[in-house]
Amino acid sequence: MAAEAATIPLLTPYKLGKFNLSHRVVLAPLTRQRSYGNVPQPHAILYYSQRTSKGGLLIAEATGVSDTAQGYPDTPGIWTKEQVEAWKPIVDAVHAKGGVFFCQIWHVGRVSNQGFQPNGQAPISSSDRPLTPQIRANGIDVADFTPPRRLRIEEIPQIVNDFRLAARNAIEAGTEARYLHSTGKNRKESLKMAAEAATIPLLTPYKLGKFNLSHRVVLAPLTRQRSYGNVPQPHAILYYSQRTTKGGLLIAEATGVSDTAQGYPDTPGIWTKEQVESWKPIVDAVHAKGGVFFCQIWHVGRVSNQGFQPNGQAPLSASDKLLTPQSNGFNVADVTPPRRLRIEEIPQIVNDFRLAARNAIEAEK
Numbered sequence: 001m002a003a004e005a006a007t008i009p010l011l012t013p014y015k016l017g018k019f020n021l022s023h024r025v026v027l028a029p030l031t032r033q034r035s036y037g038n039v040p041q042p043h044a045i046l047y048y049s050q051r052t053s054k055g056g057l058l059i060a061e062a063t064g065v066s067d068t069a070q071g072y073p074d075t076p077g078i079w080t081k082e083q084v085e086a087w088k089p090i091v092d093a094v095h096a097k098g099g100v101f102f103c104q105i106w107h108v109g110r111v112s113n114q115g116f117q118p119n120g121q122a123p124i125s126s127s128d129r130p131l132t133p134q135i136r137a138n139g140i141d142v143a144d145f146t147p148p149r150r151l152r153i154e155e156i157p158q159i160v161n162d163f164r165l166a167a168r169n170a171i172e173a174g175t176e177a178r179y180l181h182s183t184g185k186n187r188k189e190s191l192k193m194a195a196e197a198a199t200i201p202l203l204t205p206y207k208l209g210k211f212n213l214s215h216r217v218v219l220a221p222l223t224r225q226r227s228y229g230n231v232p233q234p235h236a237i238l239y240y241s242q243r244t245t246k247g248g249l250l251i252a253e254a255t256g257v258s259d260t261a262q263g264y265p266d267t268p269g270i271w272t273k274e275q276v277e278s279w280k281p282i283v284d285a286v287h288a289k290g291g292v293f294f295c296q297i298w299h300v301g302r303v304s305n306q307g308f309q310p311n312g313q314a315p316l317s318a319s320d321k322l323l324t325p326q327s328n329g330f331n332v333a334d335v336t337p338p339r340r341l342r343i344e345e346i347p348q349i350v351n352d353f354r355l356a357a358r359n360a361i362e363a364e365k
């Protein structure tokens with residue numbers, strides 16, 4: 001958790017590796033599910049360019065490295081020539097406005113089912129242990145997963161090569177960096193932000209701002225949905241400590257800044273004293289093994305429904321435009337029409353983030 005998180009203004013410059021950013025506001029990697037046939041669509045040009053500022057950083061939505069990497073409908077890929085060509089005008093639009101664009105390349109692992117896999121095969125993973133069905137974001141429907149097939153040792157180089165080729169394709173598409181995100185809730189999950197992703201070994205040191213990391217393998221921020229009552233649980237101490245290495249970076253699961261920030265069941269928060277105290281032994285366990293821990297604080301905005309909101313109110317958003325219900329191929333996640341924030345309410349949301357950042361610092365003590 002960054003020591004100066006609550007005191008450094010968001011709009012001051014920041015040097016991220018070789019990138020000189022003009023401010024610290026970053027477009028998060030969002031799974032948009034609008035890339036039909038796994039090919040980015042022309043409307044994404046407008047989506048990303050609207051969110052670009054000069055010297056600002058954008059991280060692309062989750063982008064599959066192969067046809068076995070899929071676990072959600074209509075997510076983009078970057079393993080074919082057609083996909084690469086479709087990404088080019090999107091990247092060009094970001095560059096035209098002076099933005100920096102990272103491509104998030106991923107493999108979902110066992111977070112999938114046969115409906116997303118080539119020839120209806122089982123999802124591949126580092127484990128053959130099936131995932132428990134999970135309640136979707138609407139708090140009602142259940143997402144089911146097909147029991148995975150454990151990769152054989154001789155198959156692992158192919159997956160590594162899929163990431164290598166995807167990184168090279170991202171270079172071909174014009175992105176500045178490749179952000180590796182491998183999911184599946186396995187201990188070997190990794191991501192990386194490095195401009196030479198296809199050529200620099202993962203286990204070499206990297207300086208990230210003031211942090212001297214011993215390697216480039218980072219625990220991705222994963223929405224685990226195991227924090228009952230929005231309070232981190234003791235079992236998270238083991239979860240994070242098991243994934244800690246000396247000098248390694250871990251990014252916490254999405255952590256709500258207030259009671260209006262929620263949109264998924266059992267995600268942690270950091271707006272109450274109880275939540276802060278629950279985070280402390282987790283952070284201590286990471287530090288005890290020499291790890292660096294960042295707290296990912298968030299507000300889901302309109303990606304929510306009344307069931308997650310205090311007093312059953314409508315979700316808050318910068319827009320009153322309703323989201324289209326989303327499906328995993330089986331179940332549909334419904335969202336409540338949001339209420340657009342009034343101008344005078346915006347400072348409260350800003351303050352929620354400020355207090356959450358201070359609480360994150362407190363959790364580090």
